[in-house]
Amino acid sequence: xxxxxxxxxxxxxxxxxxxxxxxxxxxxxxxxxxxxxxxxxxxxxxxxxxxxxxxxxxxxxxxxxxxxxxxxxxxxxxxxxxxxxxxxxxxxxxxxxxxxxxxxxxxxxxxxxxxxxxxxxxxxxxxxxxxxxxxxxxxxxxxxxxxxxxxxxxxxxxxxxxxxxxxxxxxxxxxxxxxxxxxxxxxxxxxxxxxxxxxxxxxxxxxxxxxxxxxxxxxxxxxxxxxxxxxxxxxxxxxxxxxxxxxxxxxxxxxxxxxxxxxxxxxxxxxxxxxxxxxxxxxxxxxxxxxxxxxxxxxxxxxxxxxxxxxxxxxxxxxxxxxxxxxxxxxxxxxxxxxxxxxxxxxxxxxxxxxxxxxxxxxxxxxxxxxxxxxxxxxxxxxxxxxxxxxxxxxxxxxxxxxxxxxxxxxxxxxxxxxxxxxxxxxxxxxxxxxxxxxxxxxxxxxxxxxxxxxxxxx
Amino acid sequence: xxxxxxxxxxxxxxxxxxxxxxxxxxxxxxxxxxxxxxxxxxxxxxxxxxxxxxxxxxxxxxxxxxxxxxxxxxxxxxxxxxxxxxxxxxxxxxxxxxxxxxxxxxxxxxxxxxxxxxxxxxxxxxxxxxxxxxxxxxxxxxxxxxxxxxxxxxxxxxxxxxxxxxxxxxxxxxxxxxxxxxxxxxxxxxxxxxxxxxxxxxxxxxxxxxxxxxxxxxxxxxxxxxxxxxxxxxxxxx
Numbered sequence: 218x219x220x221x222x223x224x225x226x227x228x229x230x231x232x233x234x235x236x237x238x239x240x241x242x243x244x245x246x247x248x249x250x251x252x253x254x255x256x257x258x259x260x261x262x263x264x265x266x267x268x269x270x271x272x273x274x275x276x277x278x279x280x281x282x283x284x285x286x287x288x289x290x291x292x293x294x295x296x297x298x299x300x301x302x303x304x305x306x307x308x309x310x311x312x313x314x315x316x317x318x319x320x321x322x323x324x325x326x327x328x329x330x331x332x333x334x335x336x337x338x339x340x341x342x343x344x345x346x347x348x349x350x351x352x353x354x355x356x357x358x359x360x361x362x363x364x365x366x367x368x369x370x371x372x373x374x375x376x377x378x379x380x381x382x383x384x385x386x387x388x389x390x391x392x393x394x395x396x397x398x399x400x401x402x403x404x405x406x407x408x409x410x411x412x413x414x415x416x417x418x419x420x421x422x423x424x425x426x427x428x429x430x431x432x433x434x435x436x437x438x439x440x441x442x443x444x445x446x447x448x449x450x451x452x453x454x455x456x457x458x459x460x461x462x463x464x465x466x467x468x469x470x471x472x473x474x475x476x477x478x479x480x481x482x483x484x485x486x487x488x489x490x491x492x493x494x495x496x497x498x499x500x501x502x503x504x505x506x507x508x509x510x511x512x513x514x515x516x517x518x519x520x521x522x523x524x525x526x527x528x529x530x531x532x533x534x535x536x537x538x539x540x541x542x543x544x545x546x547x548x549x550x551x552x553x554x555x556x557x558x559x560x561x562x563x564x565x566x567x568x569x570x571x572x573x574x575x576x577x578x579x580x581x582x583x584x585x586x587x588x589x590x591x592x593x594x595x596x597x598x599x600x601x602x603x604x605x606x607x608x609x610x611x612x613x614x615x616x617x618x619x620x621x622x623x624x625x626x627x628x629x630x631x632x633x634x635x636x637x638x639x640x641x642x643x644x645x646x647x648x649x650x651x652x653x654x655x656x657x658x659x660x661x662x663x664x665x666x667x668x669x670x671x672x673x674x675x676x
Numbered sequence: 677x678x679x680x681x682x683x684x685x686x687x688x689x690x691x692x693x694x695x696x697x698x699x700x701x702x703x704x705x706x707x708x709x710x711x712x713x714x715x716x717x718x719x720x721x722x723x724x725x726x727x728x729x730x731x732x733x734x735x736x737x738x739x740x741x742x743x744x745x746x747x748x749x750x751x752x753x754x755x756x757x758x759x760x761x762x763x764x765x766x767x768x769x770x771x772x773x774x775x776x777x778x779x780x781x782x783x784x785x786x787x788x789x790x791x792x793x794x795x796x797x798x799x800x801x802x803x804x805x806x807x808x809x810x811x812x813x814x815x816x817x818x819x820x821x822x823x824x825x826x827x828x829x830x831x832x833x834x835x836x837x838x839x840x841x842x843x844x845x846x847x848x849x850x851x852x853x854x855x856x857x858x859x860x861x862x863x864x865x866x867x868x869x870x871x872x873x874x875x876x877x878x879x880x881x882x883x884x885x886x887x888x889x890x891x892x893x894x895x896x897x898x899x900x901x902x903x904x905x906x907x908x909x910x911x912x913x914x
Contacts, residue, residue, distance in 0.1 A: 308868045312875035313908065316894070320904035344903060378849055378901075399900065400849060443695065474695045494696035496724070520742070521719035521756075523697025523726075575709075660898035661678045662728075662829060662885035663905050668684060668704060672887070672896055674905055675677035675691055 319672070321655040323363075323648035324349060326621035328559060328608035329628055330385040330392075332408065333615075337367065338645070339383055339392060340621055340628055341608070343658065346378045347371025348394065348406075349647065353615075356643035357627075363647045372413025376404050379659050381607070382429045382477075382559065384438070391417075395440060398425045399659060403440070418456045423449060423511050428478040428559060430487070432535070437462070439487065441475035445513030446495050448478065448487070450536075464509040465533065467540025468497055473526050477572065479560035481584065485535040486544075488569060490557035493529070497522035509538075528554040530571070530582075549589025553580060558607040565613070568593070572609040572620065579609055579620055581636075596620075598638025602629045604653070617642065624654050678727045679775075679829075679885075683751075685733035688713070692740075697723040699740060699749075718756025722747055727774070728829065734780040735805070741773035741787065746803075763803065765810025766792075770801060777830040777838065778805060784814070784861055786838055788827025791818045798826035800840065802861060817859055819866025825853070829886045836861040837870070837913040839895055841883040849882075850901055856883050858913055871912055879906065890914050 324342035326349075331338050336353040350368040357364040370392075371377055382395035390408030401424050404416035425444035432438070436453040447466035451459060466472065473495035479488045500516030529548035533541060548554070555576035562569055567584040571592075578597035582590060596618075597603060604624030611618055616633045626648035629641035648654075657674060664673040677691045687704035698717035702710065716738070717723065723742060730739045736751040737760075745764035749757060763770075775788040783805045791799040799818025803811060818824060829841045838859045844851025855874035859867060873895070874880060885898030885905075893911040898904075 306868060306870065309871045309912070310875065311871055311873045311910070311912075312877040313873075314877055315879065315897075315906035316909050317907040318879075318904055319906075320902065346903075373849060376849070401847070446695075492695075494693060494698075496695070496697045518697065518724040520722045520724035521697065521717075523693075523695075523717050523723065525696050525698070525717075657903055657905065659900060659903065660885060660905060661900070662680050663887040663896045663898040664680045664682045664689065665887045665889045665896055666682045666684075666689070666704065667889075667891070668687060672905060672907075673680050673682060673689060674885075674898060675680040 319655065319657070319674075321657060323626045323652065323654070325623050325626055325654045326608065326628055326647075327381045327623055328383040329610045329619045329621035330383045331610055331612050331619065332385045332390050333387070333612065334390060335408070338619065338628065339385055340645070341380050341383050341394065342371070343380055343397075343623070344654070345371065346380065347375070348377065348380070348383075348392065350411075351628075351645050353612075354643070355645050357646035359650060361646075362649050363626075364645050366647075368409075368411045370406060370410050370412065370414070374413045374415045375406075376400055376402055376416060376419065381427055383608075384429050384431050386431075387433070393429060393431070393438070395422075395426050395429050397427060397659070398444065401426075403429075420451065420455050421458050423447070424514050427476045428490070430478040430480045430560075432480050432482055434482045435536075439478055439480065441472075441478045441489060442511050443474050443476065445498050445511035445515075446470070446472040446475060447498070447511035447513070448472065448475065448489060449509065449511060450538075458507070460507040461509040463536065463538040464511060465537050465539070465541060466498065466511050469540045469542040470533075471526075471529070471531050471543055471546060473529070476556075476558050477560035479562040479569070480535060481562045481564050482535065483564045484584065486584075487533045487535050487537060488560050488562065489531050489533070490554075490560050490571065491526075491529045491531060492556055493526045495524060495526065528552075528557055530554070530557065530560070530569070532587075545585075545587040547582060547586050547588070547590055551589045551591040552582075553578065553592060553595065559609050561609050561611050563611055563613070570609045570611060570618070572606040574605055574607050574623070577603055577605065577624075579603065579606055579618070594634070594636040596631060596635050596637065596639060600638045600640045601631075602627060602641050602644055605656070624656070626652060626654055679729050681729055681731050683731045683733045686751075688731075690729055690731055690738070692726045692729050694726045697721075697726050699723070699726065699729060699738065714752065714754040716749060716753050716755070716757060720756045720758045721749075722759060722762070728776055730776045730778045730785075732778040732780050732805070737778075739776045739778055739785060741776050741789075744768070744770045744772055744789075746770075746773065746776065746785075746787065748808075761806075761808045763807050763809065763811055767810045767812045768801070768803075769793075769813060769816060774798075774826060775829045777832050779832045779836065779861055780805065781834070782836060782861060786830050786832065786861060788830055788840060790826070791816055798824045798842075800824070800827055800830065800838065800859065802864075815862070815864035817863050817865065817867055821866045821868045822859075823853065823855070823857070823869070823872075828884050831886050831888045832861060833888055833913050834890055835914065839886050839888060839910075839913065840869075841886045841897065843882045843884050843900070851882060854880065854882055856880070856886065856895070856897060871910075873908065873910070878908070888914075 327343035477490035498513030531543035556574035581594035608621030748761035844854040857869035881901035
């Protein structure tokens with residue numbers, strides 16, 4: 218309850234302060250109070266008068282009054298909830314259902330790869346945490362709600378979570394799946410795996426892996442590590458706690474939030490796509506840390522070393538290690554690079570394919586491109602069906618280009634040499650036509666915008 | 677981006693960019709590829725391991741946990757600016773701070789952190805808002821009754837209730853015992869939560885982010901394993 222006073226004087230200040238706490242009301246008036254009288258009987262006295270007593274509503278925040286002489290807030294001067302009392306309090310357990318849920322119930326495809334022995338296409342579902350396998354020639358009719366996959370791999374046993382890259386062994390059909398920043402393991406499944414099954418092989422990886430490139434000639438695999446701005450290389454059959462055999466990391470590498478990675482074993486080159494944010498990892502590795510393990514998250518960051526650079530593709534010798542500078546950098550406004558994700562190298566034709574996520578395009582560069590180079594081909598536009606593409610794969614046997622789209626629950630197929638605003642040859646769609654993805658990906662926070670009545674979700 | 681906070685007084689929102697050790701401020705209606713209006717970044721900032729943040733729109737300050745320290749900046753700091761205050765040192769009992777929440781009404785700041793001495797584990801440390809240097813916390817909520825393994829986000833209601841996400845063991849995809857717990861900012865010691873939102877009926881698996889909507893008496897939770905954002909009606913705390 219609050220006491221409210223109103224001065225009937227024509228001028229002069231009125232000072233009234235009141236604090237309400239729970240069931241108590243304390244009113245402090247700086248002036249004398251002649252007593253409450255019905256309004257019809259009040260007469261002008263030239264002095265402040267108490268005119269009403271009204272209950273305080275139980276809504277909204279109260280501003281706490283604090284006199285200038287106070288050494289601590291008033292609320293802190295009142296008896297506090299004693300630790301001994303609170304330590305014995307019972308917890309009210311609340312098990313109520315949410316009143317609203319924002320969730321995308323359809324798959325969103327982060328990566329694509331083909332098994333040309335079985336004519337199957339593997340799509341990484343990074344929204345529902347699984348792998349969907351389709352026939353290479355599947356093409357969702359425009360009137361259909363979606364195409365049913367032939368096979369689905371997913372569930373807690375699979376350890377698939379925020380799975381963002383995929384490699385299918387062309388000889389064995391083994392499927393390598395890279396998890397991003399919640400499960401620090403790469404997992405491998407046999408070709409015909411389905412359901413909620415354990416991987417046949419697991420490999421502990423640094424936190425925040427994104428892309429994978431396999432060098433079949435040297436039997437090695439390289440993974441990009443976003444958080445530490447690094448590339449780690451393992452033997453292709455590495456498993457469990459096996460150590461990386463090489464580490465590429467350091468300020469000279471120009472690695473900056475690396476994502477996609479591809480290798481050209483003919484020209485002996487490694488290509489890395491960078492989003493552009495970076496800091497300097499530092500710190501001494503503790504003895505228990507594996508050899509060639511990146512510094513940064515697991516050691517230290519150099520404080521205040523962060524900076525933003527434009528997106529780029531950095532090119533290194535195939536087996537580069539240490540703090541090695543790239544031999545070439547593709548970077549600049551003409552490149553149109555915008556969150557470049559997966560890369561794919563066409564060794565025979567000498568071309569580099571880029572899933573250009575935030576640019577809604579697939580860019581194709583000459584393999585020897587350097588500097589501020591424009592792409593040779595740019596597949597983009599409303600007819601293409603491309604929306605936030607993060608995966609790209611070239612099928613040389615059938616001369617086709619595959620794109621996985623995080624933005625619209627689909628994979629789209631084009632002639633390998635497609636350019637411009639071209640319609641796909643086929644579309645595998647896993648949601649109703651026209652449905653856009655919600656783009657929620659590992660929501661680490663949420664915020665409520667009181668002005669716009671909106672929920673903000675960073676991903 | 678691992679955190680976002682909306683400043684209703686100035687109609688801005690701020691986000692953390694851990695890969696670039698930066699704090700970005702955008703205007704409240706920002707959309708598309710609109711650039712930030714302020715970027716806090718550079719050697720003088722001392723920023724590292726930037727994950728969670730909070731803004732105090734009344735006292736115009738930004739609070740940024742960085743390892744075992746709290747860096748405090750002017751809200752409008754832009755560019756390569758030094759913090760105006762740093763809370764750091766053995767008396768703070770902070771080992772690794774996961775999250776921060778400022779309560780300008782009570783002039784306090786709450787931190788989700790691993791608490792020293794070990795092996796106490798996770799807890800909530802509460803400091804005076806203007807604490808500086810090697811300051812002692814005014815209260816520390818930690819211990820077996822709290823059921824806290826780690827606290828990853830805290831929001832404070834107008835009545836001083838701290839709504840805290842306890843997601844469980846980081847390495848587990850569906851950890852046992854994850855919950856959203858509520859303590860009061862005046863609590864201290866080995867105190868059980870006053871309320872605990874958990875159980876199959878909630879559908880929560882690994883809650884990470886928490887926001888509050890006092891007007892509608894709602895709590896908004898981002899759940900990592902569900903890859904979803906859930907809204908709960910929770911009048912008890914408003």
